[in-house]
Amino acid sequence: KVDKPLLWRPSSVEARELCPLIASFLNRSNRSEMASSIVFSVPKCAHGNQPQRKTCVGVAAAVQAPRQKFGLGASKAFLSGSTPLAAAVTRKSPSSKRAQSLIVRAAGDYYNILGVQRSADTKELKRAYRSLARKYHPDVNKEANAEEKFKEISNAYEVLSDEQKRPIYDKYGEAGLKGMGGMGGGGQPSPGDFSNPFDLFETFFGGGMGGGGGGARSRSRPQQGEDERYDLSLSFQEAVFGCEKELETVRLEACSTCTGSGVKAGTRPETCSSCGGAGQVITMARTPLGNFQQVATCQTCGGSGQKFQPCSTCGGDGRVRRTKRISLRVPPGVDSGSRLRVRGEGNAGRRGGPEGDLYVFISVRADPELVRDGVNINTKVSIPYTDAILGTTVKVNTVDGPVDLKVPAGVQPNTTLLMSKRGVPRLGNPSIRGDQLVTVQVAIPTRLSKEEKKLIEELAAISEKAPGGQGKGWL
Numbered sequence: 001k002v003d004k005p006l007l008w009r010p011s012s013v014e015a016r017e018l019c020p021l022i023a024s025f026l027n028r029s030n031r032s033e034m035a036s037s038i039v040f041s042v043p044k045c046a047h048g049n050q051p052q053r054k055t056c057v058g059v060a061a062a063v064q065a066p067r068q069k070f071g072l073g074a075s076k077a078f079l080s081g082s083t084p085l086a087a088a089v090t091r092k093s094p095s096s097k098r099a100q101s102l103i104v105r106a107a108g109d110y111y112n113i114l115g116v117q118r119s120a121d122t123k124e125l126k127r128a129y130r131s132l133a134r135k136y137h138p139d140v141n142k143e144a145n146a147e148e149k150f151k152e153i154s155n156a157y158e159v160l161s162d163e164q165k166r167p168i169y170d171k172y173g174e175a176g177l178k179g180m181g182g183m184g185g186g187g188q189p190s191p192g193d194f195s196n197p198f199d200l201f202e203t204f205f206g207g208g209m210g211g212g213g214g215g216a217r218s219r220s221r222p223q224q225g226e227d228e229r230y231d232l233s234l235s236f237q238e239a240v241f242g243c244e245k246e247l248e249t250v251r252l253e254a255c256s257t258c259t260g261s262g263v264k265a266g267t268r269p270e271t272c273s274s275c276g277g278a279g280q281v282i283t284m285a286r287t288p289l290g291n292f293q294q295v296a297t298c299q300t301c302g303g304s305g306q307k308f309q310p311c312s313t314c315g316g317d318g319r320v321r322r323t324k325r326i327s328l329r330v331p332p333g334v335d336s337g338s339r340l341r342v343r344g345e346g347n348a349g350r351r352g353g354p355e356g357d358l359y360v361f362i363s364v365r366a367d368p369e370l371v372r373d374g375v376n377i378n379t380k381v382s383i384p385y386t387d388a389i390l391g392t393t394v395k396v397n398t399v400d401g402p403v404d405l406k407v408p409a410g411v412q413p414n415t416t417l418l419m420s421k422r423g424v425p426r427l428g429n430p431s432i433r434g435d436q437l438v439t440v441q442v443a444i445p446t447r448l449s450k451e452e453k454k455l456i457e458e459l460a461a462i463s464e465k466a467p468g469g470q471g472k473g474w475l
Helices: 012-027 073-079 110-114 122-136 146-160 165-172 174-178 197-205 212-220 236-241 385-390 450-465
Strands: 006-008 034-044 051-063 087-090 100-104 228-234 243-254 280-287 290-297 319-330 339-342 358-364 371-373 376-384 392-398 401-407 415-419 429-433 436-443
Touching: 110 122, 110 146, 122 146, 146 165, 165 174, 228 236, 228 243, 228 319, 236 358, 243 358, 319 339, 319 358, 376 385, 376 392, 385 392, 385 436, 392 436, 401 415
Parallel strands: 006 034, 051 100, 228 358, 376 436
Antiparallel strands: 034 051, 087 100, 243 319, 280 290, 339 358, 371 376, 392 401, 415 436
């Protein structure tokens, strides 16, 4: 931390050579607060090669948060006639005594923005960008600073994924990128400029989310139709063995009046005069640091690049809502929460784009006796205590109908008996079926007749006389 400005009087060549070294030092500083000022004089004008009297240029840099990077490459760019990212400049005329100053604001470190190490490879950068871009896209995240955060993420990935920009950023910071040419007087983008963040998002995710300039330009291209959802309720038996269902869906179909173009019959679309068919309007602002371009969606054509009279049937959308009946084959083994995809049965696409898909979500109604557990089925059967002692055969309800089940003699209460291959067919491989598990419940009477009680007492006496008293507690 420097409390007083350092007086530095090198030559102009030395200044240009030493600025990157100072930038490298400041970029690698992890201090939470850093303030420094370097005052130097050069024999040449800051914006040209014409000699002038000694000019005092003050450079003040402040880093307000940990790990933020500041590159004095901006000062080098300033001296060479280029422009830093954000600066406020006051000039000193030869006859004026007012000081000339250049204030450059620091931006966040691109590696910290993406949450990766400096040694991260292309796959790590791509994975981090995909995760953060989905999280902060303005169409998904409605927080006030979501769009600004989304742009920072896109700019960071654009630089770090570029083989030419990344080494420059690692050495000089963000100011070094702006020193590559910035936005010059001609208004042409240079390698240091950033592209539209929404265009970068579309290259990863296909333009499914609109927003910003990229979403506006995508309106003039063919777009896939939206997916539709249908909720289908099935009985227990239908879910186990599959079935055929007739579905009545409501979806958007191509307008027959305008054949999906959205243009009124007998008319033709015209190129928008405001944007020249680009769908965007570029405004130029001249500042002391150079010319800055701002790209915005054309308000006249809404970003499509064309003006036309809308179709009276579809209102210019090119699609109308209609009802359609389709036949759906439900495979065996589906369960509540299963999702079936019917390709091409969603909404029609715009401007000749493909149709979306129909997703059918399954819910299965419960059976009063049978309980499903994956591919197995659980059920219960109750038998009298005499049958539990002597053994018996009972009829058990299954998905295949009533089936005889042999209960062995001496079966204990809550014993589970297996009925092989009486369960649910495996989804995708119906030839393999699960089992049915039958829990045996023994019914013990609460009241006995005198004769029943006498017989049981005689049985208990006989059991006690058995060797080792094995019969005691026989039930």
